[in-house]
Amino acid sequence: MSINLTGESLIDQLKKVEEQAESECRNFTSLSELEDFRIKYLARKGVLAEIFENLKSLSSEEKPQVGKLANQVKLKVEGLFERKQQELKSQDSKRGQQFLDYTLPGQKNWKGGLHPLTQVGREIVDIFYGMGFEVVYGPEIETDYYNFEALNIPKDHPARDMQDTFYLPDAWLLRTHTSPVQIRTFEKRKPPVKIIAPGRVYRHESINVRSYCVFHQVEGFYVDTKVSFANLKGVLTSFVNQFFGKDVKLRFRSSYFPFTEPSAEVDISCILCQGKGCSLCKQQGWLEILGCGMIHPEVFKNVKYDYEKFSGYAFGMGIERICMLKYGIDDIRLFYENDLKFLKQF
Ligand code: PHE
Numbered sequence: 255m256s257i258n259l260t261g262e263s264l265i266d267q268l269k270k271v272e273e274q275a276e277s278e279c280r281n282f283t284s285l286s287e288l289e290d291f292r293i294k295y296l297a298r299k300g301v302l303a304e305i306f307e308n309l310k311s312l313s314s315e316e317k318p319q320v321g322k323l324a325n326q327v328k329l330k331v332e333g334l335f336e337r338k339q340q341e342l343k344s345q346d347s348k349r350g351q352q353f354l355d356y357t358l359p360g361q362k363n364w365k366g367g368l369h370p371l372t373q374v375g376r377e378i379v380d381i382f383y384g385m386g387f388e389v390v391y392g393p394e395i396e397t398d399y400y401n402f403e404a405l406n407i408p409k410d411h412p413a414r415d416m417q418d419t420f421y422l423p424d425a426w427l428l429r430t431h432t433s434p435v436q437i438r439t440f441e442k443r444k445p446p447v448k449i450i451a452p453g454r455v456y457r458h459e460s461i462n463v464r465s466y467c468v469f470h471q472v473e474g475f476y477v478d479t480k481v482s483f484a485n486l487k488g489v490l491t492s493f494v495n496q497f498f499g500k501d502v503k504l505r506f507r508s509s510y511f512p513f514t515e516p517s518a519e520v521d522i523s524c525i526l527c528q529g530k531g532c533s534l535c536k537q538q539g540w541l542e543i544l545g546c547g548m549i550h551p552e553v554f555k556n557v558k559y560d561y562e563k564f565s566g567y568a569f570g571m572g573i574e575r576i577c578m579l580k581y582g583i584d585d586i587r588l589f590y591e592n593d594l595k596f597l598k599q600f
Pocket of ligand 1: 430431432433473511514545546547568569570571
């Protein structure tokens with residue numbers, strides 16, 4: 255085939271190749287079409303390689319001229335190929351971005367949740383609300399009078415050592431318990447009052463697994479004409495059975511608080527070992543959950559309630575403590591570190 259070739263016919267061929275390659279390349283929409291194009295024109299046995307082969311048989315006058323043209327056409331075709339390749343690749347990757355794979359697992363939205371203390375606090379309050387208690391809140395910044403004095407805790411009383419207090423300027427202090435809500439309520443209202451008062455309290459204690467400088471309490475109290483210790487036992491038993499379960503037993507242990515008489519601490523049978531003895535209850539079979547008692551006549555005197563006509567009970571429990579028992583949490587500080595690994599479990 256190459257025997258009769260002249261320079262002119264090669265020039266013609268080259269021009270045709272250039273034209274053809276240009277028009278073919280314009281319409282490609284896929285990389286596989288382009289690959290066929292590369293094989294046809296640029297491969298080792300492609301159209302251009304054949305023309306270069308034929309160059310060899312030209313006369314030495316024709317060779318340089320035709321050779322130059324052949325090189326130009328080759329560069330041109332290579333350029334066409336490269337540009338088209340780039341174009342198709344970038345289209346491909348754009349298409350990839352738009353492509354939606356319906357079989358992939360969905361992305362879950364991370365929803366926030368309530369802090370375990372908020373949850374348990376609300377649960378406790380809800381149970382008492384269901385038994386006719388009204389929800390009331392008191393201030394966290396208090397005076398000595400409401401936090402101690404009116405609750406029958408005089409200045410020199412040893413109970414003030416029990417509750418190391420954060421004192422603020424101008425005789426203010428951070429309440430050490432929710433019991434001052436009793437006084438604030440009694441000052442404003444006449445019996446009957448049946449109140450549940452949740453809130454934050456502060457104690458200037460060393461921080462460890464069992465105690466933190468801030469924690470939460472729920473205060474409950476009921477004053478009416480014929481309120482008895484039996485009523486107190488009834489309401490607390492009902493609470494414990496609703497919160498911890500029907501089979502949990504209560505034990506009232508005689509205790510002392512300046513603002514109640516008689517006073518008691520309430521234990522529940524260990525919710526982990528049912529009273530047999532385990533590490534949670536320190537082999538005792540019982541867990542202390544709250545303090546309570548009949549409101550002291552001195553407290554009634556301070557708020558000008560007739561202590562011969564009215565009687566009442568009060569109780570106070572720590573929400574952290576209840577929450578720790580419920581979920582088997584062994585370090586109170588976890589509630590305040592805001593570690594999502596801890597919080598996400600609730
Ligand atoms: N205020 C007491 C405390 O913080 C608890 C309590 C409340 C005890 C009401 C008796 C009655 O320890």
